Amino acid sequence: VRPVVVALARRALVNALRRPQFLAPLVVFPTLFLALNVGGLGATSGLQGFPEVEGFLDYQLAAAIVQSLLIGGVTSGIATALDIEGGFFDRLVASPTPRVAIVLGRVLAASVIAAAQVVYFLVLGLVFGASIQGGVLGVLCVLGIGIVAGTGFGALGVLIALRSKSASTVQGIFPLVFVVLFISTAFFPLDLLTSPADVVAQYNPLSFIAEGIRQPIAFSNELVPMLEGFVAAVVLTACAIGFSIVALHGRLRDA
Amino acid sequence: MRRNLQTIVALVRRGLNEILRVPVAALPGILAPAIFMLGMVAVFGKASTLEGYGGVSFLAFILPVSMLQGAGFTGAATGVNLARDIERGWFDRMLLAPAPRPVLLAGVVASASLRALLPATFLLAVAFALGVDWPGTVEIALAAVLVMGLAAAMACYATLVALRFRTQQAAPLMQMGSFIAVLFTSSYAPRDLLAGWLGAIADVNPVTHVLEGARQGFVGDVTWAATWPALVATTGLVLVFGALAVRGMRRQGL
Numbered sequence: 001v002r003p004v005v006v007a008l009a010r011r012a013l014v015n016a017l018r019r020p021q022f023l024a025p026l027v028v029f030p031t032l033f034l035a036l037n038v039g040g041l042g043a044t045s046g047l048q049g050f051p052e053v054e055g056f057l058d059y060q061l062a063a064a065i066v067q068s069l070l071i072g073g074v075t076s077g078i079a080t081a082l083d084i085e086g087g088f089f090d091r092l093v094a095s096p097t098p099r100v101a102i103v104l105g106r107v108l109a110a111s112v113i114a115a116a117q118v119v120y121f122l123v124l125g126l127v128f129g130a131s132i133q134g135g136v137l138g139v140l141c142v143l144g145i146g147i148v149a150g151t152g153f154g155a156l157g158v159l160i161a162l163r164s165k166s167a168s169t170v171q172g173i174f175p176l177v178f179v180v181l182f183i184s185t186a187f188f189p190l191d192l193l194t195s196p197a198d199v200v201a202q203y204n205p206l207s208f209i210a211e212g213i214r215q216p217i218a219f220s221n222e223l224v225p226m227l228e229g230f231v232a233a234v235v236l237t238a239c240a241i242g243f244s245i246v247a248l249h250g251r252l253r254d255a
Numbered sequence: 256m257r258r259n260l261q262t263i264v265a266l267v268r269r270g271l272n273e274i275l276r277v278p279v280a281a282l283p284g285i286l287a288p289a290i291f292m293l294g295m296v297a298v299f300g301k302a303s304t305l306e307g308y309g310g311v312s313f314l315a316f317i318l319p320v321s322m323l324q325g326a327g328f329t330g331a332a333t334g335v336n337l338a339r340d341i342e343r344g345w346f347d348r349m350l351l352a353p354a355p356r357p358v359l360l361a362g363v364v365a366s367a368s369l370r371a372l373l374p375a376t377f378l379l380a381v382a383f384a385l386g387v388d389w390p391g392t393v394e395i396a397l398a399a400v401l402v403m404g405l406a407a408a409m410a411c412y413a414t415l416v417a418l419r420f421r422t423q424q425a426a427p428l429m430q431m432g433s434f435i436a437v438l439f440t441s442s443y444a445p446r447d448l449l450a451g452w453l454g455a456i457a458d459v460n461p462v463t464h465v466l467e468g469a470r471q472g473f474v475g476d477v478t479w480a481a482t483w484p485a486l487v488a489t490t491g492l493v494l495v496f497g498a499l500a501v502r503g504m505r506r507q508g509l
Contacts, residue, residue, distance in 0.1 A: 025427070032435070039453030040443030044302045175283065175290050182294030197297035 001098045008105025012079060013112060022079065026072050026117055031124065034064040037187065049191040053218045054131055061125045062214035063186040065142070066206060068117045069150040070177045074170065076110045077157025081167035093252060103244045107155045114150020118143050130217070138216030145212045145229045152237030155244050162247040186210040208232035259358045266362025271369060273336070284328040285374045289381055292321035296385075299443070307448045311474040318382045319398060319470040320442040323462070325374025326406035327433025333367040334413020334429040341421045346507075356504035360497070364410045371406030372399065387473065394472025397482065401469040404489035405462070409433045411496035418503040436462045464488035 016023055034057075042056040053059045083089045092102055122132070122139060132138050161170050181187065183197050184206040193201055201207050212229010215222055274281045296314045303313035340346040349359060375398070383389065390398075413429040420428070439456050440463040446454055457463045468485020471477050 028431070032438075036438055036443060036453075039450040040448075041299055041302060042450050043305055043307070043444065043448045044299065047301060047304065172283075175287055178290055178294055182290075182297050187298045192301050194297050194300040 001101050001104075004097055004101040005104045005108055008101060009108035009112070012106055012109035015079065016075075016109070016113065022075050023113075026068050026075060026113070027120060029071060030064040030068040030121070033067065034060055034121075034124075037063070044188075044192075047192060050189060051219070054133070055129060057125060057128060057130045058133075058218040059214065060187070061121060061130055061217050062210050063181070065118055065121045065146055065213055066149070066184075066186050066210045067177070067181055068121065069114055069146060069153050070181065070206075071174075072110060072113055072117060072150055073153025073155075073157040074174055074177060075157070076106060076113075076154040077159075077161040077170040077173075078167050080106055080158045080161035081165065081170045084161065084165050085167060099248060099252065100245055103155070103158055103241065103248055106158050107151055107241060107244075110154020110157070111147055111151040114147045114154070115143065117150065118146035125217070132217050133219055134216030134221040138221050141216045141221065141226050141230075142213050145209060145226070145233050148230065148233040148237055149209045149213075152233060152240045155237060155240035159240060159244040159247050162244060162251050165251075180204070180206055184210060205232045205236055209236075259354065262352075262354045262358050263362040263365060266359065267366040267369065270333070270336075270363065270366025274370065274373070281370075281373065284325065284332055285377050287328060288321040288325040288374055289378055291324060292317055292378060292381070295443075302444065305444075305448065307445045309445075309474065312387070314382055314385060315387045315473045316470070317442075318378060318387060318473055319466060320437065321378050322375045322398065322402050322469065323405055323437045323466055324433075325378060326371040326402045327409045327437050328430065329371040329374065330367050330406045330409025330411075331413045331426070331429040331433050332370075333363060333410040334415075334417040335423055335426045337363060337414055338417040338421065338423045338425060341417065342423065350507055356507075357501050360411070360414065360500055360504050363414060364407045364497070364500075367410035368403040368407045371402050375399065375402045390472035391477075394477050397472060397477060397485075398469040401465050401485055401489055404493060405437075405465055408489065408492035408496050409436075411493065411500040414500040415496065415503050418500070418507060436460065437466070440466050442466060461488035461492055465492075 037060050038057050044050065045053060045056045045059065051059075080089075083092075089102070093099075122142065126132070132142075134141065157170065160173060161167075164170060183200040184204040185193070185201050186206060190198055190201055190207070208225075208228045209232050210229075211225045212227075212232070215225040215229070292314070295317050300313045302308070303311060303316060308316060337346065340349070352359075379395070409432070412432055416425050416429050416432070419425075439453065440460050441449060441457050443449075446457055446463075449457060464484040465488050468482055468488075471481045
């Protein structure tokens with residue numbers, strides 16, 4: 001299975017690099033929002049209840065990373081749906097390719113792209129004056145949580161593509177990225193969110209992932225938030241891959 | 256003159272018919288600014304307790320931003336539709352019509368201006384339902400004029416992009432233009448609270464005047480001092496992008 005997974009992942013990556021219009025949103029939108037949030041709302045770090053941070057950019061970096069990873073999931077779903085619409089998926093199914101490799105190849109590509117996304121935002125943050133309080137170990141933790149979460153979001157995209165079989169339907173979930181982000185603590189501390197967003201944010205897995213990424217960047221290498229973030233990312237990824245494989249089998253049965 | 260008006264009306268009607276024929280296609284342009292507005296209020300709502308917001312609710316402060324975003328999305332959608340018409344050959348047939356290019360552009364742009372009222376109305380309804388005070392008829396009318404003006408300017412910009420690239424794949428470029436123009440202003444906070452670099456951009460961005468003109472009725476009283484720069488900025492944007500779009504139209508089919 002492994003060589004097929006690697007080959008399919010490589011194909012997905014080459015295709016992504018050939019179509020920069022799919023990769024650009026991963027970077028452009030979160031970068032613009034990061035700039036706007038930091039430039040427009042930096043004064044909010046003085047609000048009562050806002051944790052003490054060295055800079056608002058340090059705090060917002062995690063939001064940009066999570067936002068980028070979520071958009072990566074949408075992109076992964078669109079690419080899968082385009083493969084289905086273009087007939088490549090049917091050709092794969094007709095070949096003696098292990099079924100699970102079809103999902104895992106795309107998911108592996110999402111992992112590689114997620115690593116690049118995390119590195120991009122860390123470098124961007126450092127260039128513009130952010131500091132990573134957790135040092136090298138903190139960077140590794142951010143990378144770890146980010147890659148696992150990015151893999152999970154990629155698998156979610158694949159799942160939606162397999163269920164909908166339509167690139168435009170997957171594209172249609174793009175606004176949901178913002179809805180899910182707004183009802184989490186990705187942008188702002190829980191105590192400062194307004195109701196009912198604060199209630200939902202308490203249980204939103206994205207909150208744990210964002211806090212896990214934020215902890216080593218803006219605060220310190222405190223184990224509990226980072227572990228919670230990592231566990232949330234692992235559970236999300238395991239569920240998304242599992243459901244994607246189930247969806248794939250369902251689609252094969254329909255065919 | 257009468258024939259030109261008839262052409263414009265026909266093109267406006269065609270643009271508006273798309274809403275009736277494919278209402279689902281209009282939904283993203285309505286929902287996206289609404290999601291943005293509600294999300295921003297949910298997350299950053301307590302920012303309005305900072306001095307500088309003048310005690311105004313964050314919803315009232317951000318509402319005009321979303322209305323202008325809706326106008327921007329509508330303008331971009333006009334460009335995407337034009338690119339689709341170019342791809343399908345309908346635009347080439349339209350160019351064969353004995354109508355001056357500026358008249359064709361006016362029809363396309365006027366339909367965008369009218370369509371921009373749809374997301375604006377929806378956003379106002381949501382905001383009023385959530386407790387924003389009725390600002391007054393004149394204030395609403397001023398905001399509507401500025402929303403329509405910005406939609407026209409953005410439609411001209413999107414037309415320019417559509418004519419240059421001749422493909423719907425240029426859609427992100429059209430959307431990105433309006434996104435940056437509307438948000439890199441005093442959209443999130445009053446100018447005094449912006450970081451230096453963003454304040455500098457907001458100062459030179461003409462859309463800042465449009466936004467502050469549309470916002471004034473929701474956060475205080477309408478004054479001529481804030482109204483005339485908004486009207487001048489809107490007119491200037493329409494004239495500049497309109498002239499560029501007309502030039503682009505005139506170059507077609509040569």
